[in-house]
Amino acid sequence: MSSAAIARPVRFSSLGPYMVAGIVVLFLGAFLLVPVLKVIQVAFQDPSSGSFTMVNFQDFFNSSLFRQSFFNSVYVSGMSVVFASAFALPLAYFTTRFNFSGSVIIQTLAFVPLIMPPFIGAVAMQLLFGSNGSVNLLMRDWFGFDIPFMEGLNGVIFVQSIHYFPFILINLSASLQNIDRSMEEAGQMLGSSGFRLFRRIVFPLAMPGYIAGASLVFVKVFDDLGTPLLLNVNTMLAPQAYLRISSIGISDPMGYVISCILIVFSVFAMWVAFLGMRGKDYSTTQKGGGGLSKRDLRSHEAILCYVVIFSILGIVLAPHLGLLLLSFGSVWSFSVLPDSFTTSHYGTAFTSAWTFIKNTLIYAGLAGVIDIVLGTAIAYVVMRTNVIGRKWLDYLAVSALAVPGVVLGIGYLRVFYGVNMPFTDQPMATWWGIIVIALAVRRLPYALRSCTAALQQVSPSLEEASENLGASKFRTVRRIVVPLMASGLVAGFVTSFSTAAVELSATIMLVSTENDAPLAYGLYLFMQSAAGRGPGAALGVMAVIIVGLATYLSHRMVDRARQQRSSMEQATGDVA
């Protein structure tokens, strides 16, 4: 009776999947594996003789500056996870578990921080929360004291947790949405309710998602370069690596040693996430289940929820508000609000930064396309073919997560400086295309996750039906699988696109001329000077609006696809 009894024929005859897998392996080998291995190799190499040595690591740990940087990086990352959790938890819970007018808008707004480079937010946050920022000026007037939100490491933690909390929100929301209604109802039936029910049933079931999100935040903060750089906090690992390479040169071993440590920590955090999730596939929507439990709020509960939500949104959107004020403000210094308002920054931004905008659209767009093509190919090979070693393809792609942007940048500089482009004889490391590739490799894990999730929702029997009716493998993928995956692919593209558009860590290393620079780099340049801040902020506002719109639209598409699917299930299932 079971179809598993009939062994699926092994399709060794078809070489197609192997060719696809081969192309993916070549790409990832050249642009991920080789550069990273090169970085590790150099870290263990004596700079003069080229022989194996541990002396570089000894030098690193003998330096109090590096030890301090190491400690600071760990501390900042840990605290950022704590604060990011405090922001994400209420938002995820309220919007997934209650019937809430405006849930979609709240979820979309909560994604907004992701679409702005954290270092731009940092500038705005200085103006709002810095020692002479709006909030502290007011507090000094009213209460006679101020809070050092932005002092040293505090500032990095504050900016980072606001920027990266959506990672926890996304994963936690997804986990919460996978908890079948009957799981909670069984708890209620046995006498549990309210916060106890949440603590004993809901949160443990959502734990895998939370851990996935939290470890991602840890890694991202640990690896981030732009924010500490802009806040002038240089005693952290990533800024140290950048400063060594940019000021001393690509032969200085310290940059490579730091890169190794960044990799080790990233791998460690991912391992923790893996341990936390092992054997815990708690997705509990199942046959006979009742779907998601959402309940109506009583009016006083609703008011309380809105207060909490708007407080959090107020904080996490503060950088955007600050940016908006900055973009319209003529002079803003030592005052609660700008002295007067103007629109001239937008004009300046358009005329002087058009190249940056154009480059960003091209780079991030290309990277997004590369990612969903690679993502679909990998997901398909892993889940639907018998290619030997297909699991490793998945591991290889996902391992990009453990490679900090700084490391990839350093690796590309080291490896591709010696490779010349055909026709132009320009070093490959200075070609604009290398930026696209770096972005694509770095964002591939996210796109792959979307593609895998989308493919999981396409039942193999739908493909078999197509093949049964005479469509070839390739045509089946094109006519059945990809259309059914469409909403997931769009989500993957938007994630890749919007995060690539604001990435700085790798690009700051790879941009060779201002003409090739993307928006993030341009913004970074603008933000360096006081005069550039207005136009820089105007640019930032435009970026936020464009990417925000794209995110909202993809949300709507994914939502609509989900509704279609659930109405289809309802039509075929028992609705009594």
Added chain:
Amino acid sequence: MTTMQTSPVQIDIENLSLSFGNTEVLKGVNLAIRPGEFFAFLGPSGSGKSTLLRAIAGFGPTPKGQIKLDGQDIVGSVPWQRNVGMVFQSYALWPHMTVAKNVAFGLEERKVPASEIGPKVRAALELVGMGDYAERFPSQLSGGQQQRVALARTIVVEPRVLLLDEPLSNLDANLRVQMRQDLLKLQRRLGITTIFVTHDQEEANTICDRIAVMADGVVQQIGRPDEVYDNPANSFVAKFLGTANILQGVVAQADGGMHFECGDSLRIPVAADEKPGKAQLVVRPESIELEAAATSGGLAGKVDSAEFLGGMVRYAVDVSGQQLLVDERHTRGKKRMDKGEIVSLKLDPEQAVLIRD
């Protein structure tokens, strides 16, 4: 296991209506379930049976009307204060807790002293035959085992009533037969008023004291399974329970008595107090006798098809344009009638039920 014995509760459902948005799912349900009864809600998909069960447990929109447990109305009270036990169709075992933890949950929520929880959990697991699995996780159990744990988790808190939502639908056929007997034994032992939701008439018929047949959010008929089968209240019930021939015709005065007439050849005497007018006659296939044409005297018909069902053969017989299903007991070597063969049908008036929809 006397500790789990509770004094059984009477359930009265009065004029209960419930809507999802603009869709009316329950339309004025009235039911009285006796203390200690094993009661079934039987009906097709969309009949409202699960919605009614969930309303008793306190899930879903708040209904209009009353649900009384021993005379006390529980509509509007929150699920966690009702002490109504429910076994979910999906079992809803929490994957992050062991079997023992799952079962202990309700006791912990009730602040039962820790020293009593262990023995109670063990006793409940023993009762469902899962004593050896306390430290397993739900994912390490088969469907049938999960079902038993779900039962143990529900009964350990000694709920006032036990609600079973399609409890057997996720089990394979053999296990289903075994499990329904186990359920019945357990219910008798605990003496707890139990409601069983199913779309499978065999399940309801075999283990339930009484059934309520539901369709379109309305209770169509209540009674013992055999009573309902023998005396269906309307054509829906007649067709939903077993197989039925439903003949369209009229009741009319003839030959000095009331008769049901259908076509030219069919005339069956009915009770003298039946009113004249349109009516339907329900005749079960097994209550029609079929003979070769030679032994005349009955209704003449022609065999359209024959299906061999093992213990019997089901014939479709054309009687002047109407098709009647007739079941004939099959014994070893008995000859089967062929398609086109002329036969004679005998219909005992005692076996026919007159209904008017």
